[in-house]
Amino acid sequence: MPRSSERPAAMADFLLAAAGFVLATVALGLVRILRGPNDADRMMAAQLLGTGGIAVLLLLARAMGMPAAVDVALILALLAAFVSAAFVKGVDRSEMDGA
Amino acid sequence: MAFDIGLATLVLGVAAWTIAARDTFAAVIGFVAFGLLLALVWVRVAAPDVALAEAALGSGLTGGLLLSASSRLAHTNGSAVIEKPSAIMRLAAALFCTLMSAALAAIVLLLPEPAPTLAPQAAANLAATGLGNPVTAVLMAYRAIDTLLEVVVLLLALAGTWSLAPDHLWGGLPGRGDPVDRGGVLTFDAQLLVPIGILVGIHIFWVGSVAPGGEFQGATILAAMWILAMMTGLVDAPGVSGRWLRLALVVGPAVFLAYPESHAKLVILTIEVPVTLSIAATLALLVAGPPNRALK
Amino acid sequence: MSFALDVLTILAVLTGSFFFLAGTVGLLRFPDSLSRLHALTKADNLGLGFVILGLLFQAEGLFAALKLVGIWLFALLAGATVAQLIARTARMSGSTM
Numbered sequence: 001m002p003r004s005s006e007r008p009a010a011m012a013d014f015l016l017a018a019a020g021f022v023l024a025t026v027a028l029g030l031v032r033i034l035r036g037p038n039d040a041d042r043m044m045a046a047q048l049l050g051t052g053g054i055a056v057l058l059l060l061a062r063a064m065g066m067p068a069a070v071d072v073a074l075i076l077a078l079l080a081a082f083v084s085a086a087f088v089k090g091v092d093r094s095e096m097d098g099a
Numbered sequence: 100m101a102f103d104i105g106l107a108t109l110v111l112g113v114a115a116w117t118i119a120a121r122d123t124f125a126a127v128i129g130f131v132a133f134g135l136l137l138a139l140v141w142v143r144v145a146a147p148d149v150a151l152a153e154a155a156l157g158s159g160l161t162g163g164l165l166l167s168a169s170s171r172l173a174h175t176n177g178s179a180v181i182e183k184p185s186a187i188m189r190l191a192a193a194l195f196c197t198l199m200s201a202a203l204a205a206i207v208l209l210l211p212e213p214a215p216t217l218a219p220q221a222a223a224n225l226a227a228t229g230l231g232n233p234v235t236a237v238l239m240a241y242r243a244i245d246t247l248l249e250v251v252v253l254l255l256a257l258a259g260t261w262s263l264a265p266d267h268l269w270g271g272l273p274g275r276g277d278p279v280d281r282g283g284v285l286t287f288d289a290q291l292l293v294p295i296g297i298l299v300g301i302h303i304f305w306v307g308s309v310a311p312g313g314e315f316q317g318a319t320i321l322a323a324m325w326i327l328a329m330m331t332g333l334v335d336a337p338g339v340s341g342r343w344l345r346l347a348l349v350v351g352p353a354v355f356l357a358y359p360e361s362h363a364k365l366v367i368l369t370i371e372v373p374v375t376l377s378i379a380a381t382l383a384l385l386v387a388g389p390p391n392r393a394l395k
Numbered sequence: 396m397s398f399a400l401d402v403l404t405i406l407a408v409l410t411g412s413f414f415f416l417a418g419t420v421g422l423l424r425f426p427d428s429l430s431r432l433h434a435l436t437k438a439d440n441l442g443l444g445f446v447i448l449g450l451l452f453q454a455e456g457l458f459a460a461l462k463l464v465g466i467w468l469f470a471l472l473a474g475a476t477v478a479q480l481i482a483r484t485a486r487m488s489g490s491t492m
Contacts, residue, residue, distance in 0.1 A: 015408065016102060019102060020105060021416075022415050022446070023102065023105060023106060025418070027105070027109045027112075028419045029422045029423070030113065033431075034113075034116055034129065039484065040428045040488060041428050042125055043128065043481050043484065044432060044481060045131070046132070047436065047439075048435055048439065049132050050135075051442075051474065053136075053138075053139065054443060054470055055442065055446045057139065058466070059408070060143070062453055066142065066147060067459070068147035068150075068310060069142050070459070072138060072142060072150045072151055072154055074299060074465070075154045075159075075320065077470050078296050079155055079158065079320075080135075080159075081469070081472070081476070082159055082323045082324075083158075083162050084480070085289070085331075085477070086163045086166050086330065087128070088483075089285075090167070090169065090170045284476050288473070292472065295469070
C-alpha cells in the first residue's frame with residue numbers, strides 16, 4: 001500500500017488538469033463579466049476570480065506539492081471579500097455624491 | 100504546460116482589457132483581476148511568498164486604494180474622456196512599452212545557464228539567522244536596511260497623503276464617518292470577517308519565520324480588516340494627530356534602527372511585531388485617505 | 396483504502412468542475428445582471444465546495460483539513476454577503492433589465 005506522501009503522478013496530473021479546466025471556465029466567465037453593461041456586472045469579477053481562484057490554488061497546492069498555496073487561497077478568500085465590499089461602497093459613494 | 104500557456108494568455112488579456120477600459124471604476128476592477136491572476140502565476144513559478152504579497156498587497160490593498168482614489172475622481176470622468184492624449188502620444192507610449200518588454204524578455208531568455216543566483220549562499224547561512232524561511236532571512240537579516248527603507252517610504256507616502264487635507268482640517272478624521280448600519284448585510288459580514296481576518300493575519304505573520312509569509316503579508320491582512328471595519332462604521336477612523344496613532348506608526352522603523360548585531364530568532368521576532376504593527380497602520384491609513392472631517 | 400480515497404477525490408473534483416462549468420454557462424447565457432449573479436454565486440460556490448471535498452480526502456493531517464474547511468466557510472460567507480450587496484447595487488442603479 002503506497003504511503004500517503006507518495007502521490008502517484010497520475011493524481012497530480014489529474015488535479016492539474018482540473019485546475020486548468022476551472023481556470024478556463026473562469027476565463028470564459030471573465031470575458032462575459034468584463035463586457036457587462038453596468039457596474040453591478042463588473043463587480044462580480046472579484047467574486048468570480050475569488051471563488052475560481054481559490055479552487056485553482058487549492059488544486060495546484062496538491063498537484064505541485066506546495067502547501068503554501070493553501071495560505072495564498074486563504075488570503076484570496078479574505079481579500080476577495082474585502083475588495084468586493086470596497087467595490088460596493090465605492091459605487092454607492094459615487095452615486096450618492098451625484099457623480 | 101497547457102495550463103501555463105492558458106494562464107499567461109489570460110493574464111495578458113486582462114491586462115489589455117484594463118488598459119482599454121473606458122471608465123476608472125472598470126479599470127480598477129480589471130487591475131484587481133490582473134493582480135489575482137498574477138498571484139496564480141507566482142504560485143506556478145514556485146514563489147509562494149511573492150504570491151501571498153501579490154494577492155494581499157498588489158491586488159487587494161492597492162485595489163482598495165485605487166478605488167477610493169477613483170471615487171474621488173468620479174466627477175472628472177467626463178473631462179478625462181475629452182482630454183485623451185493624441186494618437187502620436189499613444190503610439191509613442193505603445194512603442195516604448197513594446198521596447199521595454201522586448202528588452203526584459205531578451206534579458207531573461209539570454210541568461211546564462213544556470214542563471215547567476217545567491218540562493219545557495221542564502222540557504223547555507225540560514226542557520227546563523229535562526230530562521231527557517233530563506234525569504235524572511237533575506238528581508239530581515241541579509242537585507243534588513245532595504246526593509247527599513249521600504250517601511251520609511253510607506254510612512255512618507257502617508258505623510259504625503261495627509262498633506263492633501265485642507266489646512267483647517269489638519270489633524271482631523273479621514274473617511275466619511277458613516278454611522279454603522281446595525282442591520283445591514285455588510286455590517287454582519289464585517290462583524291464575522293474582521294475577527295477571523297485578524298487571526299489569519301497574525302497567523303500569516305507568525306508562520307513567516309519558517310514558511311511563506313511574514314510581516315508585509317500579515318500586516319496587509321490586518322490593514323484590510325481595519326479598513327473593512329472603518330468602511331462599515333464599526334469603528335471610526337482615528338484623528339490623524341492622535342498620539343497613540345503616531346506612536347504606532349513610528350514604532351516599527353524606530354525599533355528597526357536599534358537593530359543589534361546578533362541574529363537570534365527571538366530578536367528578529369521582537370523587531371517584527373512592531374514593524375508589522377506600523378506597516379498595518381500605515382497601509383490602512385493610506386487607503387483611508389487625507390482627513391476630511393474636523394475633530395469633534 | 397488509499398485507492399478508494401483517490402476515487403472519491405476524482406469523483407468530487409469532477410463534480411466540482413462540472414458545477415464551475417454550469418456557473419460559467421449561466422454567466423454567458425442568462426439575460427440580466429441578477430440572474431447572472433445567481434449563477435455565479437450559487438453554482439461556483441457549490442463547485443468550490445465539491446473541489447474542497449475532494450481535496451479533503453487527500454489532506455494530510457487534521458490541521459490541513461480544518462484549513463480547507465475554513466476556506467470554504469469564508470468563501471460561503473463572502474459569496475452570500477457579496478451577492479446581497481451587488482444585487483442591491485444592481486437594483487439601485489435601475490438595472491433589473
